[in-house]
Amino acid sequence: MKKVEKKAKKEQNAAVFRQTFDRRGRLLQWFHEVNMQYPWLKVALVVLMILLPLNEAAQAQKVEEARAPTRAVALNLKAPARKRSLEGKKLVALTFDDGPLAATTPQLLDILKKKQVPATFFVVGTMAERAPEVLKREQKEGHEVGSHTTAHRSLATMSAGEIQAEKQQMNSIVERITGKGVSLVRPPYGALSDTVRGTMGQAMILWSVDPEDWRDRKAETVRTRVREMAHDGAVILLHDIHPTTVEAVPGIIDDLRADGYEFVTVSELAEAKKVKLESGKVYRSF
Ligand SMILES: [Zn+2]
Structure with missing residues (x-):
């Protein structure tokens, strides 16, 4: 009985492993294809990753400025x-x-x-x-x-x-x-x-x-x-x-x-x- 259980479990694990592996394999394959077809996409992504935090910082500063009372630093409101x-x-x-x-x-x-x-x-x-x-x-x-x-x-x-x-x-x-x-x-x-x-x-x-x-x-x-x-x-x-x-x-x-x-x-x-x-x-x- 125990042996049968163990075997079943082993097979189950193997199935999960295969499934995961297949999924990962498919994903890697997809990445590879995208990479071959659109080589510029990598560069675009990197640029985006740099620009997004910069934009966020600028937005944060704007919010900070808007919060400043009546006149800007201290008093330079436009x-x-x-x-x-x-x-x-x-x-x-x-x-x-x-x-x-x-x-x-x-x-x-x-x-x-x-x-x-x-x-x-x-x-x-x-x-x-x-x-x-x-x-x-x-x-x-x-x-x-x-x-x-x-x-x-x-x-x-x-x-x-x-x-x-x-x-x-x-x-x-x-x-x-x-x-x-x-x-x-x-x-x-x-x-x-x-x-x-x-x-x-x-x-x-x-x-x-x-x-x-x-x-x-x-x-x-x-x-x-x-x-x-x-x-x-x-x-x-x-x-x-x-x-x-x-x-x-x-x-x-x-x-x-x-x-x-x-x-x-x-x-x-x-x-x-x-x-x-x-x-x-x-x-x-x-
Ligand atoms: Zn005087």
């Missing part, structure tokens, strides 16, 4: 998408003068990044040369960079030639550091003359909200003043070289957001309010 979403919104532009300063500006950039707020920095040439990495970071993180002149001298007392030279020098400093020139200028002290208007060749951006943060070095005071004076289209004047101002910024952002404002750069503000920025013209708000 203009058209943002423009649409800015229609009819209450907008303000935070502007920071007199930097970059290694002791205070990076902390401000951290705050802006964390809160996803774009700003405009009107930098001084001599300051930028002392803190080029900070200026680079301002640009890299999607903020707008404008000129506050090379050495913060009043333009109102300069001749046309001096203004031209000043402008060229400042442009080359910023361009050397960031790879990009500047199109906006904030004249130091807001000082203007007909010569300045005639020769500057850049849009001049003053301000409509001045909390006098350079005089009153108290974060709470600065914060309160900004909230009280803020209005749609406002250009808010601040200075990133004062620790008290940097300290005030998180509160300013929270207050204005609570009041329904959104933050944009100066150029974005002009565009959203359909104002074309023109060389030699002065703008205080939009």
Whole structure:
């Protein structure tokens, strides 16, 4: 009895083996035929195997980008998408003068990044040369960079030639550091003359909200003043070289957001309010 069982089992195993072998044989034969008939198929398959994971990686990156809040790395969301979403919104532009300063500006950039707020920095040439990495970071993180002149001298007392030279020098400093020139200028002290208007060749951006943060070095005071004076289209004047101002910024952002404002750069503000920025013209708000 046992012997018979064993024999049956053996035969069964052999059958399974033959069947598997046959199947594999047929499969190999099929591969061989396909290979002979379509020799390029191998190459196509290899290329496909390389391309598919690459495409997947690209898709994953796209998803990651889509997830990033409002503005891209940190803040470089492409203009058209943002423009649409800015229609009819209450907008303000935070502007920071007199930097970059290694002791205070990076902390401000951290705050802006964390809160996803774009700003405009009107930098001084001599300051930028002392803190080029900070200026680079301002640009890299999607903020707008404008000129506050090379050495913060009043333009109102300069001749046309001096203004031209000043402008060229400042442009080359910023361009050397960031790879990009500047199109906006904030004249130091807001000082203007007909010569300045005639020769500057850049849009001049003053301000409509001045909390006098350079005089009153108290974060709470600065914060309160900004909230009280803020209005749609406002250009808010601040200075990133004062620790008290940097300290005030998180509160300013929270207050204005609570009041329904959104933050944009100066150029974005002009565009959203359909104002074309023109060389030699002065703008205080939009
Ligand atoms: Zn200044």
